[in-house]
Amino acid sequence: MLLNYYTRKTLTAVAATDAALSAFLQCELWRQAFAEADHAANKDGFESIGLLLRGAVACARCACLKQLARPPPKNSQICIS
Secondary structure, three states: OHHHHHHHHHHHHHHHHHHHHHHHHHHHHHHHOOOHHHHHHHHHHHHHHHHHHHHHHHHHHHHHHHHHHHOOOOOOOOOOO
């Protein structure tokens, strides 16, 4: 019974490692197949997504700070999550 348990654990570890390594290598081979123009377009796309994400985080932070700066209305319960 103990041997069966360790056998399953070992097979799971080997299979997971194999799947992760295979996915990584396929991704790298796919990237190497890009032309130089495709690399530039891909990089530009990631940079624009990064700007959008940073803007969304800053906007959310600003809205949160504005909400915290307001005094709570009287006779209301404050819910802290």
